[in-house]
Amino acid sequence: MNEEQRLAGQAISKTSAKGKTDKDYSQYFQTVYSPPSLKDAKKRGKEEVNYHDDFKIDPAFAEMGKGRKFYIRTYGCQMNEHDTEVMAGIFLQLGYEPTDSTADADVILLNTCAIRENAENKVFGEIGHLKPLKLERPDLLIGVCGCMSQEESVVNKILKTHQHIDMIFGTHNIHRLPNILNEAYMSKEMVVEVWSKEGDVIENLPKVRKGAIKGWVNIMYGCDKFCTYCIVPYTRGKERSRRPEEIIQEVRHLASQGYKEITLLGQNVNAYGKDFTDMTYGLGQLMDELRKIDIPRIRFTTSHPRDFDDHLIEVLAKQGNLVEHIHLPVQHGSSEILKLMARKYTREHFLTLVDKIRAAIPNAVLTTDIIVGFPNETEEQFKETLSLYNEVGFETAFTYIYSPREGTPAAKMEDNVPMDVKKDRLQRLNMLVNDMSAAALKKLEGQIVEVLVEGESKKNPHVLAGYTRTSKLVNFVAPKEVIGKLVLVKITDAKTWSLNGEMIEIVETAEVNV
Ligand code: SAH
Ligand code: SF4
Ligand code: F3S
Numbered sequence: 001m002n003e004e005q006r007l008a009g010q011a012i013s014k015t016s017a018k019g020k021t022d023k024d025y026s027q028y029f030q031t032v033y034s035p036p037s038l039k040d041a042k043k044r045g046k047e048e049v050n051y052h053d054d055f056k057i058d059p060a061f062a063e064m065g066k067g068r069k070f071y072i073r074t075y076g077c078q079m080n081e082h083d084t085e086v087m088a089g090i091f092l093q094l095g096y097e098p099t100d101s102t103a104d105a106d107v108i109l110l111n112t113c114a115i116r117e118n119a120e121n122k123v124f125g126e127i128g129h130l131k132p133l134k135l136e137r138p139d140l141l142i143g144v145c146g147c148m149s150q151e152e153s154v155v156n157k158i159l160k161t162h163q164h165i166d167m168i169f170g171t172h173n174i175h176r177l178p179n180i181l182n183e184a185y186m187s188k189e190m191v192v193e194v195w196s197k198e199g200d201v202i203e204n205l206p207k208v209r210k211g212a213i214k215g216w217v218n219i220m221y222g223c224d225k226f227c228t229y230c231i232v233p234y235t236r237g238k239e240r241s242r243r244p245e246e247i248i249q250e251v252r253h254l255a256s257q258g259y260k261e262i263t264l265l266g267q268n269v270n271a272y273g274k275d276f277t278d279m280t281y282g283l284g285q286l287m288d289e290l291r292k293i294d295i296p297r298i299r300f301t302t303s304h305p306r307d308f309d310d311h312l313i314e315v316l317a318k319q320g321n322l323v324e325h326i327h328l329p330v331q332h333g334s335s336e337i338l339k340l341m342a343r344k345y346t347r348e349h350f351l352t353l354v355d356k357i358r359a360a361i362p363n364a365v366l367t368t369d370i371i372v373g374f375p376n377e378t379e380e381q382f383k384e385t386l387s388l389y390n391e392v393g394f395e396t397a398f399t400y401i402y403s404p405r406e407g408t409p410a411a412k413m414e415d416n417v418p419m420d421v422k423k424d425r426l427q428r429l430n431m432l433v434n435d436m437s438a439a440a441l442k443k444l445e446g447q448i449v450e451v452l453v454e455g456e457s458k459k460n461p462h463v464l465a466g467y468t469r470t471s472k473l474v475n476f477v478a479p480k481e482v483i484g485k486l487v488l489v490k491i492t493d494a495k496t497w498s499l500n501g502e503m504i505e506i507v508e509t510a511e512v513n514v
Contacts, residue, residue: 049240049275053203057093061178064185065096071105075123076113078301079236079265080146082207082216083174084111087145089206090177098208102133107141107181112148114231116403120148127162134164141184143167145174147235149194153406159190170194171236175202201240213454213484214261215254219247219286223267225304227331228342228410229374229402232267239271244286248293255295260452260486260509262290264300270307284311291320296486296509297452297469299323302369305330305353306344317360324361325470328353329369333388334381337374340413347388354392365440365470368394372429373402373422375413382425386432395440395470397433401426434496441472441494449474449499450507451489453482473498482506 070091074084087109088098099105110126113119127144134140142165148154149168158165166184169176172195183191201221209215222237223230251262264286266272273281283300290298298321305328316322332338335346345353357364370385389397401422404411451474453466463475464483475498476489486509489501 050200051203051243052200055175055202055204055206057090057178061094061182063095064178064181065091065094068096068106069099069104070096070107070109071099071102072109072111073126074111074146075119076111076115076147078216078263079218079267080111080113081210082218082265083146083171085207085209085216086174086205087111087177088208090175092208093206094178094181102130105140107143108133109143109145112144112146114147114151114154114235114405116400116405118403120154123148124157127158127165131162131164141166141181143169143180143184145169145171147171147231150235151231151406155192155194159192163190166190168192168194172196172200175205201242203242203246211454212258213452214263215259216263216265217247217250217254218242218266219264219269219283219300220266220272224271225268225306225344226342226409228340228413229371229405229408231405231408234407236267239268239275241272241275244273244281244289247286248289251290251293251295251298255293258484259295260484261297261299262295264290264298266300267302268304268307269300270303270309270312274307282309282311284309284315287312287322288315288318291315291318291322293321296321297323299325301327303328305350308353308357310356313356313360316357319361323469324363325365325367326357327367327369330388330392331369331371332374332377332381333385334377337377337381340376340410341371341374342409347384350388351391365395366392367396367471368392369398369400370429371400371402372425373417375402375410375415375417377417377425386429389429389432389436394433394436396437397429399426399429399433438494438496441496441499444472444491444499445494446491448488448490448504449501451476451487451501453478453485453487455483456480474501475499476501476503478503485509 070088072084072087074081091098096107102108108130110123112123123144130142134142144158144165144167150170155168158168167180168190169180170193173180173193176193180191180193220239220241222239223233224239226233254262270283272283272286287298303326308328330350331341331343333347335348338346354366357366370389372382372385404415449468449472451466451468453464455465457463457465457475462477464478464480465473465475467473474489474491478487482503486507488504488507490504491499491501493500
């Protein structure tokens with residue numbers, strides 16, 4: 001099937017819409033634009049996952065980037081960062097050169113995040129800032145992609161009020177970048193291509209990785225959990241897993257290139273393999289295979305407590321290159337709020353899971369994500385979050401004030417916790433998070449830890465910085481030759497968020513072809 005036939009067969013929305021009146025837009029959306037809807041999304045699971053391993057640049061586009069530069073600004077999570085690596089790979093294959101300044105870019109992409117309102121506001125601010133640049137250089141192409149472009153309201157707003165944008169494309173359309181660029185050059189009108197079709201996995205995509213030490217590998221896409229506050233299931237589509245052979249091959253390839261650490265990516269990695277119809281295969285089996293690859297560290301993010309099964313715990317307990325750090329977002333400490341969030345576990349279930357993990361992996365470090373100020377959250381329920389945090393002994397957390405997202409079930413609930421109360425709760429939670437982080441770091445004083453050296457410290461170029469297996473930042477003085485290596489460091493003193501130490505020795509790892 002060629003690209004055009006595929007396009008024709010899928011639910012897509014695509015047009016050139018610049019210069020249309022308000023009336024034209026509404027007509028256009030009623031007939032063509034089909035944003036992901038909760039109703040349709042809930043019917044998921046019936047459609048097949050289509051695998052495409054045929055990504056190729058059309059020879060007609062081979063010269064497109066000659067003499068041109070691209071710039072991508074990324075917002076949001078690691079999945080978005082990794083999508084940027086793929087788009088950068090496509091740009092290079094098209095002959096573009098990278099640049100780190102918008103001033104001399106010929107194409108600017110904003111790879112956006114929709115998770116909270118302030119994430120979206122930042123992007124709209126940036127869209128505004130880019131307008132003078134476009135007026136100055138009409139040949140410049142500006143594109144908006146990523147999670148915000150999957151939202152109908154965002155697309156509408158850009159069409160109506162930000163006519164200097166040339167391209168809008170969705171998270172399922174990244175591999176279409178060459179065609180989208182081509183269309184933008186040809187038509188000079190706004191090109192909108194947002195597929196609500198969700199069931200594809202595209203292999204053989206090029207990638208330009210940001211570093212040569214740590215690499216990201218997608219193991220699955222999308223999310224079917226539908227936590228009531230969350231926009232991700234709509235912006236990223238249904239859960240679909242990459243085949244294990246593809247993942248194993250990519251990790252082996254990175255190992256042979258000298259990468260030292262791999263982070264497996266997915267919004268809910270514990271659901272890995274659930275969509276395979278031809279075999280029973282899960283994250284436990286995958287980790288058990290990856291464990292055998294000669295690479296020092298493998299981690300994954302993000303895991304959902306609900307699907308964290310015993311087999312996975314058993315495999316992680318073998319440790320080796322599987323690190324003893326588990327990021328396990330709990331979101332809340334009250335079973336009633338967890339129910340309103342549709343997290344599908346209770347406080348008690350969560351604590352039982354933590355007990356199981358600690359029994360199998362006594363040195364496991366747990367970190368989490370927490371939301372405060374969810375609709376109806378009482379002071380008592382908030383205190384349950386604090387007590388759960390203490391009881392589990394999390395070592396750090398990402399903490400957020402609840403932000404209603406249009407189209408999600410929680411957005412229909414009354415957002416009835418006043419903002420000053422939300423802010424006060426966040427501050428109290430953060431105090432606890434800081435204290436527990438400082439205490440966890442303090443315990444490491446005098447100990448020898450393994451550090452993967454990433455580079456110079458941000459504050460002082462004479463100091464090197466790296467992370468332990470449990471993601472603790474360590475600063476120490478050592479020659480630059482150890483950058484990219486694993487070293488043993490004796491911790492001399494602990495701060496709230498980082499450790500200082502003295503290097504003892506380099507850890508020998510297998511020689512690799514760089
Ligand atoms: N898939 C991951 C979460 C990805 S989003 C998981 O389930 O763990 C990262 C974090 O953002 C979430 O864990 C949650 O704490 C937070 N978040 C998501 N939606 C939010 C919203 N509407 N308001 C505030 N925080 C939100
Ligand atoms: Fe969002 Fe994570 Fe819940 Fe999926 S599992 S809906 S990504 S919070
Ligand atoms: Fe944001 Fe999309 Fe990631 S909403 S957090 S960039 S999946």
